[in-house]
Amino acid sequence: MASSKARPTFLGKTALVGTGSTxxxxxxxxxxxxxxxxxxxLAAKDAGLPLAEIDGVLSFSFNNDSVPSQAVxxxxxxxxxxxxxxxSMGGQAPSFLVMQAAAxxxxxxxxxxxxxxxxxxxxxxxxxxxxxxxxxxxFRYPIGFTAYPQFIAMWARRFLLETxxxxxxxxxxxxxxxxWAAANxxxxxxxxxxxxxxxxxPMVADPFxxxxxxxxxxxxxxxxxxxxGRARDLRRRPVIIQGAAxxxxxxxxxxxxxxxxxxxxxRNYTSLLADDLWGSAxxxxxxxxxxxxxxxxxxxxxxxxxxxxxxxxxxxxxxxxEGNTLPGGRLPMNTNGGLLNEGYLHGMNTVVEAVVQLQxxxxxxxxxxxxxxxxxxxxxxDGSALVLAKGEAA
Amino acid sequence: MTTVxxxxxxxxxxxxxxxSGGLPLRRCxxxxxxxxxxxxxxxxxxxxxxxxxxxxxxxxxYSWVVVHHAFDRAFAADVPYVVAAVxxxxxxxxxxxxxxxxxxxxxxxxxxxxxxxxxxxxxPLVFQPLRRIPA
Numbered sequence: 096m097a098s099s100k101a102r103p104t105f106l107g108k109t110a111l112v113g114t115g116s117t118x119x120x121x122x123x124x125x126x127x128x129x130x131x132x133x134x135x136x137l138a139a140k141d142a143g144l145p146l147a148e149i150d151g152v153l154s155f156s157f158n159n160d161s162v163p164s165q166a167v168x169x170x171x172x173x174x175x176x177x178x179x180x181x182x183s184m185g186g187q188a189p190s191f192l193v194m195q196a197a198a199x200x201x202x203x204x205x206x207x208x209x210x211x212x213x214x215x216x217x218x219x220x221x222x223x224x225x226x227x228x229x230x231x232x233x234f235r236y237p238i239g240f241t242a243y244p245q246f247i248a249m250w251a252r253r254f255l256l257e258t259x260x261x262x263x264x265x266x267x268x269x270x271x272x273x274x275w276a277a278a279n280x281x282x283x284x285x286x287x288x289x290x291x292x293x294x295x296x297p298m299v300a301d302p303f304x305x306x307x308x309x310x311x312x313x314x315x316x317x318x319x320x321x322x323x324g325r326a327r328d329l330r331r332r333p334v335i336i337q338g339a340a341x342x343x344x345x346x347x348x349x350x351x352x353x354x355x356x357x358x359x360x361x362r363n364y365t366s367l368l369a370d371d372l373w374g375s376a377x378x379x380x381x382x383x384x385x386x387x388x389x390x391x392x393x394x395x396x397x398x399x400x401x402x403x404x405x406x407x408x409x410x411x412x413x414x415x416x417e418g419n420t421l422p423g424g425r426l427p428m429n430t431n432g433g434l435l436n437e438g439y440l441h442g443m444n445t446v447v448e449a450v451v452q453l454q455x456x457x458x459x460x461x462x463x464x465x466x467x468x469x470x471x472x473x474x475x476x477d478g479s480a481l482v483l484a485k486g487e488a489a
Numbered sequence: 490m491t492t493v494x495x496x497x498x499x500x501x502x503x504x505x506x507x508x509s510g511g512l513p514l515r516r517c518x519x520x521x522x523x524x525x526x527x528x529x530x531x532x533x534x535x536x537x538x539x540x541x542x543x544x545x546x547x548x549x550x551y552s553w554v555v556v557h558h559a560f561d562r563a564f565a566a567d568v569p570y571v572v573a574a575v576x577x578x579x580x581x582x583x584x585x586x587x588x589x590x591x592x593x594x595x596x597x598x599x600x601x602x603x604x605x606x607x608x609x610x611x612x613p614l615v616f617q618p619l620r621r622i623p624a
Contacts, residue, residue, distance in 0.1 A: 224560040226495075231526055233500035235584045237610050240572040242560035249574055253552040256597040301555035301569075346532050355525060355582055356532050360552055360574070 096362060102375045103194065103339050107203035110326040110333035110486060111193070112409030113142025113319040114447045119281055119438040122218040123313035128162045130315035131213035134172040137427030138209055138317040143330030146171055149319075151178035155188035157351070158228065159439070160220045161213055185222070185351050186389055186442040187341075187364070188212075190481045193338045193446060196320035206321065209329075212443035213315030221311050222439070229350035244308050244392065246352045247474060248300040251394035253360035255302060260397070260436055262302065264412025266293045268393035269306040269435050271415050274422065276432025278460040283310045284436040307393040312438030316447045326486065334453040337467070338376025338482030342368035347476035357476050363395070364478040365402025372403070372469075373408035377484035380404035383482065385467035386426055387449040389442045390433040395474035403469065403480070427462035442472045446481070452483045499527035499589050502622040510545055512603065514581045515539040546603030548577040553587060553595060567612075574600055575616055587619035595596065 107426040115137025116125075117130050131154070139146050149171065152164035164179040178199045182188060189212065196208035217224060223243055226232065240246070254260065269288055288306060296304045326333035342364050346356030354360060373379055380403055388399045400411035405426065414420070420428035431437045431448040438444070449468045451457050471480045495565050502524070506513045514523045519536035523544075530537045559565040563607040573587035587595075588604065600619035 208587075226561075228495065230497050230500060233495055233497060234503065234525060237504060237558060238572055238584045238586055239559070239561075239564040239567060239570060240554075240584050241564065243555050244560070245556060245572065248554040249552050249572070252554060253574075253597075298555070298557040298569075301557060339610060353526075355584075446586070479553060 099339070100374055101371055103198065105197040106337060106339060106375060107335060108323055109197035109200050109320060109336045110323050111318050111336065111450045111483065112326045112329050112331055112468055113138040113140070113144065114317065114450050115141060116281065116316040116444065116447060117314045119283060119312040119314035119440070121312065122123045123215055127213050127215055127219070128166055128170055130313070131162055131167045131211050134173055134213060134317040135167060135209045135211050135313035138319045141331065144207055144319065144321075147174050149173055149198055149207050149209050149417050150176055151196060151205030153180045153192045153208060153210045154212060154440070155182045155184045155192060157183070157185050158220065158225055160216070160222070162163040166213065178208060186391055187441045187478040189446045190339070190470055190472040190479035191341045191359055193318065193320060193336065193481060194341065197336050200320060200322055206325065208320045209317050210320065211315060211317035212440050212442070213268065215313040216439055217311040217313050219313070227350050228353040229353070229478035231349035231353035231355065232251050232398050234355065234480055235380050244351065246298040246354065247392045247394060248303045250354070250360045250363065250398070250475070251302050251392065254394060254398065254483060257361040258354060258409035260412055261350070262294070262414070263290065264397060265302060265307055266388065266391045267292050267412045267415040268396045269293065272390070272418050272429050272433040272435055275430045275460055279431050279437060282432040282437040283312060283421070284432070289294050293297065303392060306376070306435065309391045309434040309439040310436070311439070314326055314438065318439050318446055318450055323486070333486035334450050335484045335486045336481060337484040338372050338378065340368040340371035340375060340481070341477070342371065343477030350436060353474060361392050363398045363402060363475055365399045368478070368480055371401050372480050372482065378467070378482060381466050383426070383469045385430070385452060385462050385468040386420070386428040386469045387443055387445045387468060388416065388429060389471045389473055389478070390435050391439065391474050396429070398474070399471050403471070422460070422462070427465060430457065430460050430462055446470055447474065453483055504613055510605070512544040512583070513541050514544050514577070514579055516542045516579070523579045525581050525583050533593060537554040542579070544577050544579050544581070548575045548601055550587070550595065550599040550601050551576045551582060552595065555592060557615070573601070583614070585616045586612040587616050594618070
């Protein structure tokens, strides 16, 4: 029996007010610190907030692939940081860290908090082929079960078996998201994709082909969190944090790739946090206008659409194929092309895209009329999510 | 050729037992559920001091992945190969290679059994579709 529902006290009182992104590339030729500094500097500039007013810096890293928040505070010449936090997490972190930033602001620990993710994810340490440290890893590695695409393919297979899904359902995700990526200059993969072309691409970890897998990149991005009061004086239309939740289920594992104790590989954390998330926002799944869903692999989009109740069980593939998530569709989704196409900033860029859209700065790929957006972070046994809403124009 | 991600006493002991023909599980002395990972207590009911038992080596195919790209070169010579999540009859899930069948014969919940003799230079734990009558 789980404990009763949670509702964070910072909701409606905190906002995202700026974003910053570096170029995403296969070889940045720059230090991670330089990338992180640029992204944070750009986020402050976007918000119109003097750098010296930033007094909180939060970030996450995986196997020490980034730099500490303290180093970035130093690099930004912040005069008095009041809240610095580094956590060791993967893609479940971005929405969770926005929650921590908002909680810090609401609790008076800091006033203006920047959350960043920076890594040389392609030219440096590549997560796709990095050994996950930990005891559980040693129970799978000798079998040749070594890498994330394989771990998540194991979930995807069970999902397809349970829902009667096919390769068409997986393929629907990259095919739809390429449509959005075409309008995103930062995206690595921008060419159109048909199902016939998809079937010609190499298998990586069956049922995943190459387009089902994110593309690793070098780069950094950041978002700035402050109070709704402070947000009124800043440059951009604030994006209000309206709902938030994190969940890790029972048996969520001994490391970030472990699922030996997870009873049902056809359902991930999104099924667990849906009630908390929608309840915290005072909304139902049908009320939301746009979705930015964490997509390290195609299957995690299907899991999330169904887990969050945005579609019924086994219906996510058809929902995408029918065009609901495309430009002009009922639920525009992954409007930057997703991690699959824009590149793998471990889902921090997923949060950035939600903010840019609600700020009204998405240009050619603007999801017209979208006032609210659900954002997810993570694909497996634990993860986080936000509901964001367009605030009043500055 | 297989490699081990790292060494720790618990997984070393597990693979040493597997290589000599065993398949050790932990069983909760309270709720009787079983698991492979070396936890100090039961992940289902939190009871302490699980006991160690030996699995019979039969189960069903819960899910599988066909590995076409070896992210670690140590496994490059093996591709394509199948990694299976096997739900053992005792309840615990374990990862193993799956061999001895055509890929298009794989279905959910296929009965599988452990292969008694594995290649010295191959993966240490191999299952195949059930061929013998369970005892």
